[in-house]
Amino acid sequence: MSSTAYDLAVVEAPTEAKNLQFEDEKQQARFELGVSMMVYKWEAxxxxxxxxxxxxxxxxxxDWITAIVVDLFKSEKIVDAATIEETLLYAMIDEFDTNVEDESTVPIAVGxxxxxxxxxxxxxxxxEQLYTKxxxxxxxGESAKVITIEEDPLNPDASSCDEGDEEDEDEGEGEEDIEMNDQPSSGPVVDEDGFELVQKKGRR
Incomplete structure (x- = not known):
């Protein structure tokens, strides 16, 4: 992705508007689902x-990360890709103790x-295409790769991934299943039309 495309990835609210939130509920619902799908698409x-x-x-x-990205548009009059990227990177550090340095946030933010x-x-x-995919x-049943951490001979007390981790993963996958007419505890919530607002989660 060219630097020009990245620099041009910005939206600004009209002068009379207080923020970038859509007044039309359908537009806002579709946008929030789109944000959710982009966040779910982020491989890291x-x-x-x-x-x-x-x-x-x-x-x-x-889901909380999705919510804080959506909140940028609800609270600001100008949002650009750099702001979204920074939000994603800090969230990964704060919530997952992971420092992402592969620039994978760039296409997500621009998207x-x-x-x-x-x-x-x-x-x-x-x-709609993102949601269908x-x-x-x-x-x-496709899932992300589970990384096994081998025991460090210099630090034998370091924990490695075991069956308990696999159980956690299975539980997580279950939480992400979505039925069009149900409202799951995790993942984007959809209505009878197939779309609905992303429910904001409290920070844990």
Missing amino acids: LEVAVANSWGGPSSAEKR IIDIYKQCQVQDYSTV WVEKQNS
């Missing part, structure tokens, strides 16, 4: 959740800005 975070690097509430923490711009003109095609991935 997916691996962190699968390996429970944020503890037993790792899946909930991922969120693009989705906002599309929702402005009521184009929800990208959001996410559902297909859930139905296929």
Whole structure:
């Protein structure tokens, strides 16, 4: 991705508006689902959740990250890709003790800005495509790679991934399953039209 595309990834609210939140509920719902799908698409975070690097509430923490990104648009008149990227990186450090240095946040941040711009003109095609792919991935049972930490001979007390970790992962996967007419405890909540607001989680 070129630096020009990154620099141009910014949205600004009209002069009379207090923030970037959409007044139309459908637009806001689609945008929030789009943010959720982009956050779920982030491989570094997916691996962190699968390996429970944020503890037993790792899946909930991922939803909390979605919520704080959405809050940027509810509280600010200008949001750019750099702000979103910074928010994602700090959240990974604070919640998962993981420092991401592979620039994988760049396409996620730019993608969120693009989705906002599309929702402005009521184009929800990208959001629907992301959601469809996410559902297909859930139905296929595909999951992120679980990383096993070998025992460090210099630090024999260091814990390694065991069956308990796998159980945590299985529990996390269960929480992410979505039925169109149900409201799960984790993951994007959808209504009868297939879309709904992302429910904000409290920080854990």
